[in-house]
Every structure is written in C-alpha cells, then in structure tokens.
Amino acid sequence: MLEQSKAARRRFYNGNFHNRYFCGDGIDIGGRPDPFSQYIGVFPLVKSVKIWDLEDGDAQFMRGCEDETYDFVVSSHCLEHMCNVEEALFNWIRIIKKGGYLIITVPDEDMYEQQQWPSVCNPDHKWTFTIYKQKSWSQKSINILDLLKRFAEMVEIEKVEKISEFYNHNVKHKDQTFHVNIESAIEFILRKKSESVEIEVQKKREYIELKAAKSFSSQFSEAFNKISKLSKKNAKYVVYGYGSMGQVIDKLLGEQVVAFVDKKGIFNDSTILKRENIYMPDAIKDMLYDYVIISVLGREEEIAEELIKTYGVKKEKIITFEI
Numbered sequence: 001m002l003e004q005s006k007a008a009r010r011r012f013y014n015g016n017f018h019n020r021y022f023c024g025d026g027i028d029i030g031g032r033p034d035p036f037s038q039y040i041g042v043f044p045l046v047k048s049v050k051i052w053d054l055e056d057g058d059a060q061f062m063r064g065c066e067d068e069t070y071d072f073v074v075s076s077h078c079l080e081h082m083c084n085v086e087e088a089l090f091n092w093i094r095i096i097k098k099g100g101y102l103i104i105t106v107p108d109e110d111m112y113e114q115q116q117w118p119s120v121c122n123p124d125h126k127w128t129f130t131i132y133k134q135k136s137w138s139q140k141s142i143n144i145l146d147l148l149k150r151f152a153e154m155v156e157i158e159k160v161e162k163i164s165e166f167y168n169h170n171v172k173h174k175d176q177t178f179h180v181n182i183e184s185a186i187e188f189i190l191r192k193k194s195e196s197v198e199i200e201v202q203k204k205r206e207y208i209e210l211k212a213a214k215s216f217s218s219q220f221s222e223a224f225n226k227i228s229k230l231s232k233k234n235a236k237y238v239v240y241g242y243g244s245m246g247q248v249i250d251k252l253l254g255e256q257v258v259a260f261v262d263k264k265g266i267f268n269d270s271t272i273l274k275r276e277n278i279y280m281p282d283a284i285k286d287m288l289y290d291y292v293i294i295s296v297l298g299r300e301e302e303i304a305e306e307l308i309k310t311y312g313v314k315k316e317k318i319i320t321f322e323i
Contacts, residue, residue, distance in 0.1 A: 001178050003185065004034040004076045007105060010165060010183070012042060021101045021189060022046050024071030029059050029092065030078025049074075060088040065095045073102045077185070080106050080125045085142060086150065093154055093192060101158070102190040108162055109138050111184035114173055121175040124301065129186055131160055144188055151190075158189040223321035227252045230293075230319070237319075238289040240303055241296035242278055245321075249295055258289055284311050293319045 011017040022043040028036040031051040040046045050070075057063050059075075060082045073092050082088040092102055107113070109128035112121060115137045119125040128138040132145045148157055165183040167176055176182045223245070230237070231253050239249050242260045250257055259273045261284050267277045273287065284292070284307070292313050294303050300320040307313040 002034045002180070003105065003177065003183065004028075004031070004036050004074075005038075006165070006181070006183050007076060007163075007185075007187070008036070008039045008042060010163070017103075018043055018045065021072060021103055022074075024100075025069075026050070026072040026074055027052055027065075027070045027095065029062075029073060029075040030081070031076075034076070036074045036076075060084055060091065062091040062095055065091075067094050068097045070096050071100045072096065073100075073104075075102075075104045077105060077107060079104060080127050080129065083126060085127055085147065089147070089151065093151065093190070096192050098192055099194045100192050102155070102192075103187070104189075105163070105185045105187045106144075108164075108184055108186050109136065109141060111164060111167055111169075112175070112177070113138065116173065120173070121177075123305075131162060131186055144186055148188070148190070153193075155190040155192055158191050160186070160188045163187050224248065224252075226321060230291075231256065233290075235290040236288070238284060238287055238292045240281070240292060240294045240307070243295065243297075245297060246295040249293060259283075259287055281306075281311055284313065289317075291317050291319050294321075297321075 011022075023045040025048045026036070026046060027050045029052045031037070031049075032053045035049070035051045037049040037051060040049060052059060052062070052065075059078060073096050075092070079085055079088060092104075096102065106129045107125070109130050113119050113125070113128050117128065117138050117140065119128075127140045127142050128136070129142050129144060130136055132143050133141070136143075144160055148155070148160075163183045163185045166179070166181040167184050168182075177184055227249055233256075235256065236258045237249075237253060237256055239246050239257055239260050241262055242250075246260060250260075259277070259279055261279045261281050263281060264278065267279045267283065273279075292307060294300050294307075296303055304315070304318050304320065307318060308315055
C-alpha cells in the first residue's frame with residue numbers, strides 16, 4: 001500500500017537518487033494509484049514522469065514506446081504481475097537511453113507471501129522473488145541474481161538490496177505493507193551500458209521471441225491434448241472466447257459445446273441457444289452446462305474471477321489451460 005511513497009521517503013536520504021538515478025525524463029510503470037510523479041519537486045533533477053498503467057497497454061511489451069526514449073524507469077511492485085518477467089524486463093531496458101537507470105522494487109517472498117502460494121495477500125501475483133536461494137518453497141520463485149545475469153550484456157548492476165523498513169519478522173501471515181511505514185521488498189537498480197549494445201539487444205530480442213514461441217507451442221500442444229480428453233466426457237460446455245483457441249475447441253468438441261460467450265458478443269437471449277451465435281457473458285446465467293471453458297489466453301485468472309463474482313459460475317465448473 002503506497003509503496004512508491006514509502007520508497008520516496010527512504011530514497012530522499014540517499015544522494016544517488018537525487019544526483020544520478022532520478023534525472024531527466026522518466027516513466028513510472030504500473031504507477032497508479034501512487035505515482036512517482038507526485039515527487040518531482042522532491043527530486044529536483046527530474047524533468048517529467050509519464051505514468052504507464054493498464055489503460056496504456058501491457059507492461060510486458062510496452063508497445064508504442066520507442067527504444068531509448070527515457071532517462072530512467074521506475075517501477076514499484078509491478079514486475080510480479082507480468083506473465084513473462086524476462087520479456088518485461090527486456091522491454092523496460094529497451095525503452096531507456098544508454099546510461100539511463102531502472103529502479104525496480106518487487107515483494108520479497110519470505111516477507112510478503114510467507115510460504116503461502118498462490119499469494120493470499122495479492123492473488124494476481126504470478127511470481128515470487130528472492131535475491132538468491134538454491135531452493136525456494138515457492139514453485140514460482142525467481143532468483144533476482146539469476147534473472148539479472150541474463151542481461152549482463154545490456155546492463156550493469158548498481159544495487160540489489162532487501163528492504164525491511166519497520167518490518168516485524170515475528171508477525172506471521174499478515175500483509176504488513178498496509179502499515180504506512182513498513183516495506184517488505186527487494187529493490188534493484190540497473191544502469192544501461194553506455195557502449196554500443198545494438199547487437200546484444202537484438203540477440204536478446206531474438207532469444208526471448210524464440211523462447212516464447214517454443215514455450216507457447218509446447219503449452220498449446222498440452223492444451224490440445226486436454227481438449228481431446230474433454231471430448232471423451234459425457235458433458236456439455238460453454239466456451240468463453242471465440243478466438244483461435246475457441247475455434248480449436250469448437251472443432252474438437254463439436255456438439256458438446258452448447259454456446260460461446262464473449263464481451264464482444266451481440267446476443268443476450270439464451271432461451272434458444274444457437275452454436276453459431278456469440279452471446280454476451282451475462283447470458284451464461286440462464287444456460288444449462290456442466291463446465292465453462294476459458295479459451296482466452298493470458299487472461300484466465302481475470303476471467304475466472306469475473307465468472308465467479310459477476311455471473312455466479314462455480315469455481316469447480318471452470319476449466320482453463322494455464323497457458
């Protein structure tokens with residue numbers, strides 16, 4: 001809660017933030033509702049700060065943001081929400097100028113999640129972070145040092161620090177960040193190398209794209225096999241989404257699919273269902289089905305939560321492919 005403000009107070013007493021890190025034009029990734037821009041006057045060498053949040057696009061890709069645009073990137077507790085942390089960090093490095101800085105904070109898994117996964121404090125967290133461990137309790141743990149090694153050709157590590165301002169290690173299973181003074185995070189600061197790194201950047205871009213393509217191909221194959229198994233059940237399905245995956249489901253499950261729903265749907269009357277119609281999500285309340293399949297890739301958790309809270313779908317009746 002208000003992690004950017006807590007960090008600003010702590011950073012005020014470190015001259016490097018005034019004279020080196022926060023200088024020129026910056027971008028605050030995931031800035032709302034506590035943007036860094038409110039502290040422009042506190043750090044006088046800052047000229048401007050753009051806030052980048054959900055309405056601007058996916059922070060994993062930073063589409064529309066040109067290479068080497070900003071003097072610094074600041075991001076507080078956003079990286080843990082990315083589906084692909086490595087790709088996100090690559091793009092954050094991409095958009096800063098040579099010699100510019102990234103100032104990033106993420107939750108420390110032992111102080112924040114405290115061996116509870118999925119995260120009880122914030123269910124949207126997709127990863128946990130530690131500076132370095134040989135083995136973590138978290139199946140989604142990322143070692144910061146291992147992550148940063150992959151960018152050794154592009155950046156220099158200025159600092160990696162565990163932040164535990166006013167944190168009480170004797171208090172268990174409580175989100176202490178709700179307190180106005182408490183931080184429980186890892187802060188790391190990177191400097192983009194000044195020498196020419198175009199070749200390294202291109203190599204890294206190609207590596208990430210290839211890695212993502214291989215990963216998606218493998219996961220899509222797993223999803224295909226799962227759909228095939230569903231066809232052997234004596235069950236009726238409603239499918240959320242009619243993109244490429246939805247169409248695959250349509251082909252494999254055939255008449256077992258009773259309807260498709262999507263926010264782009266135009267039909268709301270579900271008294272007589274037609275498979276060729278795409279219905280609005282609200283129509284699902286009146287449909288007869290055994291399961292709801294979410295076919296929209298990358299938004300499974302968000303859609304599942306909406307189906308449960310808004311449309312009354314039971315959690316055990318939701319099928320995802322975890323792609």
